[in-house]
Amino acid sequence: MVSFELREFQERIQRTKRRMIEQGIDVLLITDPANMNYISGYDGWSFYVDQMVVLIIDEEQPLWIGRKMDANGAKATTWLYHENIIPYSDDYVHSSTKHPMDFVAEILVQIGQGNRTIGVEMGAYYFTALAYERLKQGLPNAKWKDATLLINHVRIIKSPQEIEYIRKAAKIVEKAMKKGIEAIAEGVRECDVVAEIYQKLISGTPEFGGDYPAIVPMLPSGENTSTPHLTWTDKKYRNKDMVIIELAGCYKRYHAPLARTVSIGPPSEQMKDLSKVVVEGLNNALDFVKPGVTCEEVEEVWRNTISKYGIIKDSRIGYSMGLNYPPDWGEHTASIRNGDKTVLKPNMTFHMIPGIWYDDHGVEISESFLVTDKGCEVLADFPRELITTQNLMVVGNMETGTIPHGEIS
Amino acid sequence: MVSFELREFQERIQRTKRRMIEQGIDVLLITDPANMNYISGYDGWSFYVDQMVVLIIDEEQPLWIGRKMDANGAKATTWLYHENIIPYSDDYVHSSTKHPMDFVAEILVQIGQGNRTIGVEMGAYYFTALAYERLKQGLPNAKWKDATLLINHVRIIKSPQEIEYIRKAAKIVEKAMKKGIEAIAEGVRECDVVAEIYQKLISGTPEFGGDYPAIVPMLPSGENTSTPHLTWTDKKYRNKDMVIIELAGCYKRYHAPLARTVSIGPPSEQMKDLSKVVVEGLNNALDFVKPGVTCEEVEEVWRNTISKYGIIKDSRIGYSMGLNYPPDWGEHTASIRNGDKTVLKPNMTFHMIPGIWYDDHGVEISESFLVTDKGCEVLADFPRELITTQNLMVVGNMETGTIPHGEIS
Structure with missing residues (x-):
């Protein structure tokens, strides 16, 4: 074993x-x-x-x-x-x-x-x-x-075998995220969405099973998107709710975290604009990643991007991650934030999670990445955008009999 | 909230x-x-x-x-x-x-x-x-x-509202245990059984949703029944495997733990005999529980029962439980063991889990209970016995499409 x-x-x-x-x-x-x-x-x-x-x-x-x-x-x-x-x-x-x-x-x-x-x-x-x-x-x-x-x-530097485990965790997180987004719809209870996500996280893929992530899935919605670490309830989603999904796939205790923001029905212009800023900042920061640059330089790229839109954010936007146990999948070493002078090296793995929260709404869109010889490799393959569930196909779900399906636009 | x-x-x-x-x-x-x-x-x-x-x-x-x-x-x-x-x-x-x-x-x-x-x-x-x-x-x-x-x-003494939450957790654990036992069968992966259990733990009941338990479900099987705290793998169950399921339902952070032992196909005479001893000891200890007796007196009833069969066990057989967060649902106050002189009082809640493990096999059958004015009330309603999955009806499962069903005998 x-x-x-x-x-x-x-x-x-x-x-x-x-x-x-x-x-x-x-x-x-x-x-x-x-x-x-x-x-x-x-x-x-x-x-x-x-x-x-x-x-x-x-x-x-x-x-x-x-x-x-x-x-x-x-x-x-x-x-x-x-x-x-x-x-x-x-x-x-x-x-x-x-x-x-x-x-x-x-x-x-x-x-x-x-x-x-x-x-x-x-x-x-x-x-x-x-x-x-x-x-x-x-x-x-x-x-x-x-x-x-x-x-x-x-x-902090992962071996080829560790990277293989993290890649498997990334395959699991893709499936769990997709399942969670499909399950979210007006009238569905938060706990029923998390139940579907857990089912995928643990069953994994036909080739390999999943392990328990070090943090439970977080799905703040509505006003609670400003309370990122409250866990789910049995409240039902309402039309126009925004839902932030943050979770990690886990394989043999190795993690691949991923976050997306979901709009039930068409999002407001404000949320669309905010999401574009987050995605642009995330893309720029990911493009900048390569061996030799420091964590604080990566954060600076993010900060400069969002400041063009008048947005200032004072918390870190990422951290080194991999092997872990509850209560945290982060490694507590390098943080992508102002003042962290850790030099990136090949085979480091990070979760970059640039959320922006206001008092009554927020957007998180994240990626886990591996530092490669020349840049970085994003680990999960998932649309990097604000996701809208078209709340149209409210039909019985063949798999569970209870949860109506949305669709990923 | x-x-x-x-x-x-x-x-x-x-x-x-x-x-x-x-x-x-x-x-x-x-x-x-x-x-x-x-x-x-x-x-x-x-x-x-x-x-x-x-x-x-x-x-x-x-x-x-x-x-x-x-x-x-x-x-x-x-x-x-x-x-x-x-x-x-x-x-x-x-x-x-x-x-x-x-x-x-x-x-x-x-x-x-x-x-x-x-x-x-x-x-x-x-x-x-x-x-x-x-x-x-x-x-x-x-x-x-x-x-x-x-x-x-x-x-350690629960209020009526706390007891109501623990009762809801007990309803959830009944459903999750039943689902787990139904999912266990020869050729099914451990992770797929745990995935089904998690689905029930989190979705809860139509009336109320479930919360995350402070410990993940434990399902040691085969030789691993002697390693009670290893978590699941993606190994497939074999015919004649013994599986110990230990888990808790959780509602608003209040727990109701429950453990059962499952035999895939007919159990050996040795396991049947061991299970009978555990159930007899558990029954006697539960019958003895009432306000005024001490934790160590409850343990003594268990110890005297199993010693009639020549069995000696040196670890505690239970603990006070209720509100908690990872990594433990126990309260770390009263333990049902030799030397613990805590006097039982109405509205205390315990998990009594008298497992017996040998180097290559083990049995756990447990109950969570509430101390009442005159005795105790067992919280979950679940057959208190060694459970055999009749490994006959290996047919497609309408709910998941992948997991064949056993039946609870």
């Missing part, structure tokens, strides 16, 4: 160890689930309990430490020797007295790592303030360094 | 403040998304950035502090005055220099809270070690107390 060849894991470890040496870290405690997967292959929905992969500078193989119930999953999904899978007993789980990091500290002392310089991912989602306190208590002689994003920066 | 009456939020705040006083906390920084929702109503997929609700002991209304892009969502979903919605600008997001907690610290100083005793949820998923360090730097004169689970313990 391991998703990459052993050689690829070994290369990842070499690149990680180089950074550990630069930063003076002897022992790296990897708690970000994506980073655990990247180094060991471990893939399970067990990040709601404390767990980690331990990378020691002078040891060839990392250790996996986690809940006993998940040790078989670690044996199945990682390339590690089974003796390097170290389980803690269930009485450490959600206990008011014991903490899994007490166990981790004991293990590290036992194997002679208690006096070393230990790197921890201070800013990673599942590395809680309490976990750090308990580690420090259990390892009073260790020196501590913040290793947040150390591996995320290694992850 | 607020899901509860103002009076209910006010009662929750009163009960929380009572605990703050007991623990000597003046200012509570609430970062657990479920606790944020419980106190303010806030509901958005924005917990991938730092955000919080601030409850001050001598102020009537809490504050919401979060990303500017999410402030409209906070206005839409909370009962707070709009001036209590305090946004930080986008350059704090995933920045290598600025941190949202720097902003929070500045606000707390500005409003005169910088010298007080501040409670933080040290063990909550999205309260990172880095967030705590930055807060301490920004508030050098504050005293700090660990307030992990303070609100979770308030949440």
